[in-house]
Amino acid sequence: MGKRLSVAVEGFHPSTFLSEETARLHDLARGKKVISAVSGGVDSTVATLVARQALGDNLLPIMIDTGFLRLGEPERVKERLAKPPTSLRVSLVHAGGRFLASVKGETTAEEKRKKFRETFYQILKEEAEKEGCEFILQGTIAPDWIETQGGIKTQHNILEQVGIDPATTYGFKIIEPLADLYKDQVRTLGRHLHLPNELSERQPFPGPGLLVRCIGNVTKEKIRVLKEATKMVETSLSPFNYEQYFAAVIENRFAKDPSLETVSETASEALGLPKYEVHADVFEDRVTGVKGDQRCYGLLAGVKLSEESRETYGWLQDRLRQLQAGIVEKFPDITRVALLVKERRGGGPLSILVRAVSTRDFMTAAVSPVPWKILKDIGQQIFKEESVSRVYYDITPKPPGTVEFE
Amino acid sequence: MTTIPVVYVKGQYNHLIVRNLKELGVESKLLTPSVPLEQLESMNPDALVMGGGPQSVRSPNQLTGELADAARLIRQVKLPMLCICVTHQLLATAFGGVTEAAQKPEFGPVEISVIDEGRILEGLKPSFTAWESHNDEVVKAPEGFRVLAKSNNCEIEAMRHDNRPVFGVQFHPEVSHTVKGVDLFKNFLHIVEET
Numbered sequence: 001m002g003k004r005l006s007v008a009v010e011g012f013h014p015s016t017f018l019s020e021e022t023a024r025l026h027d028l029a030r031g032k033k034v035i036s037a038v039s040g041g042v043d044s045t046v047a048t049l050v051a052r053q054a055l056g057d058n059l060l061p062i063m064i065d066t067g068f069l070r071l072g073e074p075e076r077v078k079e080r081l082a083k084p085p086t087s088l089r090v091s092l093v094h095a096g097g098r099f100l101a102s103v104k105g106e107t108t109a110e111e112k113r114k115k116f117r118e119t120f121y122q123i124l125k126e127e128a129e130k131e132g133c134e135f136i137l138q139g140t141i142a143p144d145w146i147e148t149q150g151g152i153k154t155q156h157n158i159l160e161q162v163g164i165d166p167a168t169t170y171g172f173k174i175i176e177p178l179a180d181l182y183k184d185q186v187r188t189l190g191r192h193l194h195l196p197n198e199l200s201e202r203q204p205f206p207g208p209g210l211l212v213r214c215i216g217n218v219t220k221e222k223i224r225v226l227k228e229a230t231k232m233v234e235t236s237l238s239p240f241n242y243e244q245y246f247a248a249v250i251e252n253r254f255a256k257d258p259s260l261e262t263v264s265e266t267a268s269e270a271l272g273l274p275k276y277e278v279h280a281d282v283f284e285d286r287v288t289g290v291k292g293d294q295r296c297y298g299l300l301a302g303v304k305l306s307e308e309s310r311e312t313y314g315w316l317q318d319r320l321r322q323l324q325a326g327i328v329e330k331f332p333d334i335t336r337v338a339l340l341v342k343e344r345r346g347g348g349p350l351s352i353l354v355r356a357v358s359t360r361d362f363m364t365a366a367v368s369p370v371p372w373k374i375l376k377d378i379g380q381q382i383f384k385e386e387s388v389s390r391v392y393y394d395i396t397p398k399p400p401g402t403v404e405f406e
Numbered sequence: 407m408t409t410i411p412v413v414y415v416k417g418q419y420n421h422l423i424v425r426n427l428k429e430l431g432v433e434s435k436l437l438t439p440s441v442p443l444e445q446l447e448s449m450n451p452d453a454l455v456m457g458g459g460p461q462s463v464r465s466p467n468q469l470t471g472e473l474a475d476a477a478r479l480i481r482q483v484k485l486p487m488l489c490i491c492v493t494h495q496l497l498a499t500a501f502g503g504v505t506e507a508a509q510k511p512e513f514g515p516v517e518i519s520v521i522d523e524g525r526i527l528e529g530l531k532p533s534f535t536a537w538e539s540h541n542d543e544v545v546k547a548p549e550g551f552r553v554l555a556k557s558n559n560c561e562i563e564a565m566r567h568d569n570r571p572v573f574g575v576q577f578h579p580e581v582s583h584t585v586k587g588v589d590l591f592k593n594f595l596h597i598v599e600e601t
Contacts, residue, residue, distance in 0.1 A: 142421055143418075146418050146421055182425070290418070290539065291511065291513055291539060291541060292460065292492075292511065292513075292539050292540045292541040292542070293416070293417045293418055293458055293459055293460040293491070293492070293539060294460040294541075321514075321515070324514075325512075325513070325514065328513060329510045329511055329512075329559075332511075359582075359583075360582040361422070361582055363418060363419060363422055363581055363582070364537050364578075364581040364582060364583045365583075366515070366583055396514075397513075397514035397515065397537075397583075398514075399513040399514055399537075399538075399539040400513035400514065400539070
């Protein structure tokens, strides 16, 4: 960290960064082949383009289809990156079955992330051996290592910073051209490299993909429903300028701890509404948060308001902040609060959570005020899926939540 | 060029402090709190900023290695200093104040009421929104310090030494959602230039 001059002098200068970084990469690789792990996201795309300037045809972009990508995504990314100005020939490695098998039976976020990371690097190792590569290039950026090092969450692409030596563990070295940059600086660099908007401004998608939006146990059905819900949420919210918006899935199983019985009461007090108009359920599966710079793998409260109160959501914006803060302040084990948008009787065992936030650098995030009508429309669409009986909107900023759920 | 190292106590936002300072034309980098004083001096720093972190300073005699080192820096370094979040609490306890678990911890947006601008909060009266993330809080400022700001949940959101340019803030001026945080860094730079 702190090793690049271009970031040290008054702000960020893409051209200085490029010339320094390409020179460094050129010296590092010394004419050898380098595999670049791409996802179609802005970080890995920009990292790959920077490296191509230094390495030319010695750079081999590959994309691992983990099975946790969005509907049609692997093919779409491959096709998009093949076109100018990126013109990258990406080879797809299909490994959905291996990833699903590796997380089978794991229910906690960290274990799932670690299993994912293991499988991810195992596959890269096999690819590196096939190609005779010494180096793997990846699009790690500053918040990735800051969060992993600080114990907030295990990012799938962080090894060296947490004391795992990739050379002895996997037999290759890792190159991270963007490790000192934040997302907005990467986007600036992307624009400087003439990336089209749809790529440079693309909303982030986590490395482990839908795995970290599938809260708790991973099943084929949960992943399938989540893929459909993700498409609906992305389509409905893309006209708005939220930095990040997506769906997550959780099972309707609720915690029975007696200390949580007063959550409904706290919620009604925070909102200044009569008790009978407010009800809170606390989910059993845990979600990731961050309180006082510490990881907090806590509970999620789902709050239901009576119909009339919900219809006045507009005036409730500020109240919702009080609702969330009131609950999280009082119950140290609760990290996040979501508001019920729609429910139906006799539906299946799943809830879909909708999240939309505004953020510059993903270090802090504010809840975006999605119009209530849009949320209801999304809920209606999602009910096409038989196994979903509730749709919630997450009203937790970061902190105490994180952008993603696991 | 002004040089202001940032002491890294493992907080997620410590790197953002460096970023803020660099964007204001200051030379800055992260230093671990165990940095020997001679090494710090050899950098010719004009001031020091101390970041936040996940540890607790509630028991001043049982500080973890990092915070013990940071407390040593707070006591020994005679430069203008800005201490954020956990090091604000450490600044308080290092000089005889008291830090306890907060009755109402604060996470996310908080309205900060300015009592006394004390130079560091110049232009921020009467109030501004800052983002926070803390389980503990300073409940008693040390002697020789005065309280500059408070919130509904927390009585001591900012404080300064009466005579020296040493400041503590509970909130995070370095995160982008604290929109006026950059004003605080600018004020700090002005103070540093005049010192």
